[in-house]
Amino acid sequence: MVTTQCLNDTSTTTLLAITFDYDSSGKQDHLLYYAPGTGQVTIYKTNADGTFAKVYSQSGSTPGFGAGNVDLTNPGDRVITFDFLGNGTLDHLLCYRPNTGDVNPGSVSVLQNNSDGTFQAVFTSDQGIGKYNLANPIDKIVAFDYLSSGKLDHLVCYRSHEGICWILQNSNGNFSSVYQNDGQGIGGYNLLCDSNHQDLIFPYDYSGNGHLDHLVCYCPGLGAIYIIENDNGTFKPTSIQQGYGGSGISTFDLSNPLDRIIAYDYAGSGSQDHLVCYRPGAGLVDILQNTNGAFSPVYPPNGSGANGIGGYMLDNADACIIAYDYSSSGHEDYLFCYRTAGNASIITVTVQNYAPVHVAVVQIKQVLVTLPPALSSTQPSSAQVQVDSTAEVLLQEPGTWYAVCSVASNTLQNGATIMNNVTWGPSVACNIK
Numbered sequence: 001m002v003t004t005q006c007l008n009d010t011s012t013t014t015l016l017a018i019t020f021d022y023d024s025s026g027k028q029d030h031l032l033y034y035a036p037g038t039g040q041v042t043i044y045k046t047n048a049d050g051t052f053a054k055v056y057s058q059s060g061s062t063p064g065f066g067a068g069n070v071d072l073t074n075p076g077d078r079v080i081t082f083d084f085l086g087n088g089t090l091d092h093l094l095c096y097r098p099n100t101g102d103v104n105p106g107s108v109s110v111l112q113n114n115s116d117g118t119f120q121a122v123f124t125s126d127q128g129i130g131k132y133n134l135a136n137p138i139d140k141i142v143a144f145d146y147l148s149s150g151k152l153d154h155l156v157c158y159r160s161h162e163g164i165c166w167i168l169q170n171s172n173g174n175f176s177s178v179y180q181n182d183g184q185g186i187g188g189y190n191l192l193c194d195s196n197h198q199d200l201i202f203p204y205d206y207s208g209n210g211h212l213d214h215l216v217c218y219c220p221g222l223g224a225i226y227i228i229e230n231d232n233g234t235f236k237p238t239s240i241q242q243g244y245g246g247s248g249i250s251t252f253d254l255s256n257p258l259d260r261i262i263a264y265d266y267a268g269s270g271s272q273d274h275l276v277c278y279r280p281g282a283g284l285v286d287i288l289q290n291t292n293g294a295f296s297p298v299y300p301p302n303g304s305g306a307n308g309i310g311g312y313m314l315d316n317a318d319a320c321i322i323a324y325d326y327s328s329s330g331h332e333d334y335l336f337c338y339r340t341a342g343n344a345s346i347i348t349v350t351v352q353n354y355a356p357v358h359v360a361v362v363q364i365k366q367v368l369v370t371l372p373p374a375l376s377s378t379q380p381s382s383a384q385v386q387v388d389s390t391a392e393v394l395l396q397e398p399g400t401w402y403a404v405c406s407v408a409s410n411t412l413q414n415g416a417t418i419m420n421n422v423t424w425g426p427s428v429a430c431n432i433k
Contacts, residue, residue: 014386015340019324019332020081022055022113024091028081029328030055031336032093037075037366039063046326056117068109068121070095075368082143083153084110084122084170090143090152092122096129098139106134110173123173130168130175132157137370138383144203146178146230148213152203154178156215160199161372163191178233187228187235189217193244195375196352196382197221197257204263206238206290208273212263214238216275221257223248239293250295252277252286257384258348264323266298268333272323274298276335278309281317281414285309312337317348317414318386340386347389347414352380354421355397359404361385361418362394370398380419387412395420395430405430 015035019028022043031052034041041064043056058064064071072079077097084092091113098106110123128134129141139159146154146167155175158165165186167179185191191199199219203212206227215235218225223246227238240249248254252261258280266274266287275288275295283306287299300307308314314321318341326334341347353359353371361368361383369385387393389412395404403426407418412432419431 014075014346015338016079017320017322017336017338018079018081019090019322019336020093021089021091024089024113025328026089027325027328027330028090028332029325031324032079032081034072034079036072036077037368039072041065041072041079046328065093065095065111065119067111067119068095068124069107070109070111070121075366076137078141080141080143081152082110082155083151084112086151086153086170088151093119094141094143094155096134096141098134098137104135106139108134123175129155129157130166130177132166132168132177136162136372138198138372140201142202144215145211145213148209148211148230150211152212156201156203158186158191158199158201160191160193160219161195165191165201179235186215186217187226188237188241189224189226189228191217193219193222193224195372195379196350198383199224200260202261202263204275205271205273208269208271208290210271212272216261216263218254218261219244220254220259222246223254225249225254225261240295249275249277250286250288251297252284252288256282257350258317260321262321262323264335265331265333268329268331270331272332276321276323278314278319278321280314280319282306283308283314285314309335309337316341318346346386347412347416348384348386349412349415350382350384350417351395352382352417352419352421353395354380354419355404358398359420360396360398361387362396363387363391367398380421389413393418393430403428407432 020030020032022030031044040059044052081090082094093111096108105128107126108129111119142156143152144154144156155168163183163185168175204214204216206214215228222244224244227240261277263272264274264276265272277286288295323332324334324336356373360370371381374380393407404424405428
């Protein structure tokens, strides 16, 4: 039985967790826990008794990692693990900060862990990476085994809503594209979901060969999912290809915008060839196996249900699951379940922007997210964001920071929608539904 331990219950902002090969052992057996916007970051190892101990911690006067200008003080900051050296170990951290519009590029740093527990930058740029500009707040980066070598040494950079997808290779710190599409996505999945939803991509071991050399592209809330293979640089869909308005995959219909999918080593074989599909807030979890391209559930044992997994109920909208090498076996065959909000007052809301300009969501003098312009007066752009329900929420126009509208403290409930289809002004209340 795995013991339960609260790793962080004091933060009032978003908490995110990733697994990390902290000691270059070839095992994802450390947890990196960080709070973008605060500078807080902690790395944990598992003790022999199953509890967790800190091996690295920064906050306050020394935020982030103390290298490469990575202070994690922006709510948009994100961290992923990356095989920078191409040696099969995810022992480097790629930290990126997308910008708030489509003009100025974002910043990227790749950090290595020194033997004394400090970090140093081996790559840094304020112009995006490999000519991918990271200029939009919804830009995302994931590591990918492009060559099917067993190494996550390439980067997939993508932008939902605009069909943009690049894949970058690394040659001694020089990044360049091996795939580039600026309007039609990848492998038939066009990355052009509507403004109320967002496409997501992650690598997956479709063939069960121990290589994360396929891409799962999906859109929660619209039932869309493609699993894409790389045929010598040409990407094409496998048997799984459901477009927008589709029925999801197997028993998991992807009908809720909160739905998430991750790759998982269910059998402890060293292959992340199963899919964990879950719905936060509803407790729904399906684990799917792949048999020659046909997916079917192996969990729950009696069919689809809403009872969480292993005693973790997933009854909060901010619940999250990642695969983790808890036993240091070299297999990510455990599931780490946590809440991204460290405080009960943190809720998830949807913000809709009806204006033809960018609009920022601001709380406690921090920009939480910046929404792109609306497609039209009746087709708003949209984003989900976590806010503190006990604090005022402001919508402002970036640059001039002109007041759009606001939501008073202790007004919002989890799942609410904030809309700026009002007459703008410093004392105007946003519409809420």
